[in-house]
Amino acid sequence: MAEPAEVNGEKSKTALDDGIEIGAARLTPEKIEKVINSVIKGETGARLKTYVETCIHCGLCSEACHYYLSHDNDPKFAPVGKVKQTMWEMLNKKGRVDQEFIKRAAEIAHTECNLCKRCAQYCPFGIDIAYIISVVRRIIHRLGVTPLYLQDTAHSHSVHMNQMWVKGDEWPDTLQWQEEEAQAEIPTLRIPLEKEGADIMYSVIAPEPKFQAQLIYQAAVIMDAAGVSWTMPATIGWDNSDMAMFTGDNELMGRLKRTHFETAFRLKVKKIVMGECGHAFRSVYDMGNRWLGWKMPPLPIVHAIEFYYDLLKEGKIKITKKYDKPVTLHDPCNVVRGGGLHEMARYVAAAVCEEVVEMTPNREHNYCCCAGGGVINCGPPYKMKRINGNRVKAEQLFAAKARGAKVLIAPCHNCHSGLHDIVHHYDIGLDIKFFGDLIYECMEKPEAVEA
Amino acid sequence: MHEIYNFVSGPLTWVAFILFFGGCLYRVTRLIRLVKLKEPFIFTYMSWYYSLRSILHWLTPFGTENWRRHPVLTIVTFTFHICVVATPVFLLSHIILWEESLNISWWSLPDGLADVMTVLVIAGCIFFLVRRLKLPEVKYVTSTSDFVILSIVAAPFVTGFLAYHQWFAYPVMMVLHVIAGQVMLVAIPFTRLSHMIFSVFTRAYMGSEFGKVRHARDW
Numbered sequence: 001m002a003e004p005a006e007v008n009g010e011k012s013k014t015a016l017d018d019g020i021e022i023g024a025a026r027l028t029p030e031k032i033e034k035v036i037n038s039v040i041k042g043e044t045g046a047r048l049k050t051y052v053e054t055c056i057h058c059g060l061c062s063e064a065c066h067y068y069l070s071h072d073n074d075p076k077f078a079p080v081g082k083v084k085q086t087m088w089e090m091l092n093k094k095g096r097v098d099q100e101f102i103k104r105a106a107e108i109a110h111t112e113c114n115l116c117k118r119c120a121q122y123c124p125f126g127i128d129i130a131y132i133i134s135v136v137r138r139i140i141h142r143l144g145v146t147p148l149y150l151q152d153t154a155h156s157h158s159v160h161m162n163q164m165w166v167k168g169d170e171w172p173d174t175l176q177w178q179e180e181e182a183q184a185e186i187p188t189l190r191i192p193l194e195k196e197g198a199d200i201m202y203s204v205i206a207p208e209p210k211f212q213a214q215l216i217y218q219a220a221v222i223m224d225a226a227g228v229s230w231t232m233p234a235t236i237g238w239d240n241s242d243m244a245m246f247t248g249d250n251e252l253m254g255r256l257k258r259t260h261f262e263t264a265f266r267l268k269v270k271k272i273v274m275g276e277c278g279h280a281f282r283s284v285y286d287m288g289n290r291w292l293g294w295k296m297p298p299l300p301i302v303h304a305i306e307f308y309y310d311l312l313k314e315g316k317i318k319i320t321k322k323y324d325k326p327v328t329l330h331d332p333c334n335v336v337r338g339g340g341l342h343e344m345a346r347y348v349a350a351a352v353c354e355e356v357v358e359m360t361p362n363r364e365h366n367y368c369c370c371a372g373g374g375v376i377n378c379g380p381p382y383k384m385k386r387i388n389g390n391r392v393k394a395e396q397l398f399a400a401k402a403r404g405a406k407v408l409i410a411p412c413h414n415c416h417s418g419l420h421d422i423v424h425h426y427d428i429g430l431d432i433k434f435f436g437d438l439i440y441e442c443m444e445k446p447e448a449v450e451a
Numbered sequence: 452m453h454e455i456y457n458f459v460s461g462p463l464t465w466v467a468f469i470l471f472f473g474g475c476l477y478r479v480t481r482l483i484r485l486v487k488l489k490e491p492f493i494f495t496y497m498s499w500y501y502s503l504r505s506i507l508h509w510l511t512p513f514g515t516e517n518w519r520r521h522p523v524l525t526i527v528t529f530t531f532h533i534c535v536v537a538t539p540v541f542l543l544s545h546i547i548l549w550e551e552s553l554n555i556s557w558w559s560l561p562d563g564l565a566d567v568m569t570v571l572v573i574a575g576c577i578f579f580l581v582r583r584l585k586l587p588e589v590k591y592v593t594s595t596s597d598f599v600i601l602s603i604v605a606a607p608f609v610t611g612f613l614a615y616h617q618w619f620a621y622p623v624m625m626v627l628h629v630i631a632g633q634v635m636l637v638a639i640p641f642t643r644l645s646h647m648i649f650s651v652f653t654r655a656y657m658g659s660e661f662g663k664v665r666h667a668r669d670w
Binding site (some may be wrong): 044045046047049050051053054055056057058059060062063064068073075076078080081084120121122123124125126127128285286290295336337338339340342364365 | 482485486488489490492493495496505509516517520521524583586587588589590591592593597643645646649650652653654655656657658661664665666667668669670
């Protein structure tokens with residue numbers, strides 16, 4: 001990845017990403033113009049037109065954006081500034097832009113915006129700047145210039161219906177492995193595979209079996225202790241994640257969600273419970289389902305936060321001893337600004353932990369972790385973009401630590417990883433946990449044997 | 452001069468109002484038709500309750516996080532926008548013209564108050580101009596058209612103020628004022644001044660999505 005790409009026999013300067021460099025090198029001015037106009041005229045409608053024409057260029061969206069704030073109020077990172085560098089130019093030039101422009105637009109749209117929608121909250125007109133950026137991503141996808149690492153996950157989705165190249169029986173193998181591990185602790189525990197008619201289908205994101213299998217272990221223990229009727233599929237359709245949503249590959253997003261929903265239908269479950277993920281919630285709740293024509297998801301989707309809330313409230317899970325280190329709660333964009341789960345998350349935190357220190361701003365106004373929206377999935381070439389683009393998050397975390405927090409709850413995989421990079425780089429010294437980690441550690445496990 | 456004045460305050464006024472009302476109607480109709488054609492899902496998610504909830508929060512000074520973050524701008528913009536609409540609508544001299552033409556009339560502002568409101572509008576325009584020139588995040592996204600629409604809005608109030616006080620060249624100033632007002636009316640549906648109409652729709656939609664689907668506040 002560090003070597004410059006060779007394009008037309010010439011080594012290009014500091015090529016950060018082959019997906020962008022090689023993709024752009026294949027473009028002609030005619031193709032660029034054709035695709036841009038095809039997307040804008042053929043695929044967009046009143047929203048794009050009205051948003052661009054109504055924006056009064058007031059700049060009030062600027063302070064909403066963590067990139068803008070973290071880059072010392074550099075206007076190029078303001079939401080409207082990012083739209084100026086991408087969509088405005090494409091519209092004004094009627095698609096007649098060049099390769100260099102497309103490369104820069106790809107970089108801005110995929111690594112300088114997390115699609116977190118905080119800007120839509122701050123715009124007096126409620127203009128959805130994140131939507132405009134996603135249209136830019138769609139154009140980049142149709143031009144074949146998506147960043148390499150992100151596109152690779154889309155390829156994996158396309159071939160295996162999961163984003164991590166988990167092939168065929170690697171999936172049920174992983175489940176059975178975790179089941180065995182868990183049986184050392186709880187001999188009667190089972191992960192029911194392919195159980196038709198169970199109440200719940202539990203779904204996870206592909207990174208879980210790939211390198212976070214203990215999360216499946218923990219989930220199985222929670223399900224077991226709560227005595228819920230659940231299952232997991234042994235077939236494809238187990239992965240609820242959706243990188244295609246972030247590359248602008250709507251057609252692939254549709255295939256993924258159709259497979260996911262149809263797997264749940266096949267198992268005749270009453271609802272899907274999903275692990276602590278942010279973007280997957282977005283995908284099943286208001287992106288993938290809409291592409292497929294469903295106003296709301298075709299069967300209830302319960303995010304882990306809501307699931308734990310229900311279990312704790314109904315007493316199906318009992319906490320034997322509360323977590324004693326003071327915690328602070330990070331509100332993930334997609335489930336809080338995107339799903340209103342902030343109060344349920346606080347209920348769970350208060351039920352499991354002795355002391356919860358609020359960070360500010362919080363709830364819907366929390367700053368994004370800078371990893372979501374596919375940005376962390378653009379891989380190592382863009383890590384520093386996320387670190388430099390979210391200094392305000394570090395400041396926010398330092399402030400929470402000063403008020404006593406020792407542990408950071410991040411109920412979303414991407415947030416977890418992104419916050420880990422920030423905590424590590426800025427040397428903040430907070431442990432990062434999922435709700436599942438804390439519940440597993442503090443809950444009563446009736447069937448557990450002595451270690 | 453009288454002939455010119457009669458022309459601008461007669462036939463040209465008709466043209467201006469027809470283009471204003473017709474233009475607004477045309478743009479709104481086109482918007483709704485475009486939604487129906489390309490993004491009909493918007494109708495599915497629109498909600499009266501959540502739309503109004505969002506609109507009311509944003510129509511209240513300091514009713515949203517971002518208004519609170521910018522107290523001076525909030526005071527200026529609310530004052531400006533209230534006065535920019537209320538002054539021409541409730542100005543006595545305008546109402547007299549309506550009464551003479553169409554025999555309709557309504558409550559009017561005391562002239563002294565209208566004078567103050569006019570100055571507030573002009574001051575607001577200066578504030579917006581300075582803001583656009585000085586704040587980097589605004590300057591970065593500013594182009595000639597932004598200055599043009601600001602001038603279009605300022606002109607009727609400057610010329611109106613000067614005409615009312617009859618400080619100099621009164622007949623010319625009167626004619627300029629009428630034309631300036633007409634330019635603004637016609638510009639509203641066809642420039643970014645249309646945010647007057649469209650911001651209600653975009654706000655309503657975002658309020659609906661945030662409220663009804665996302666169960667979160669968009670203020």
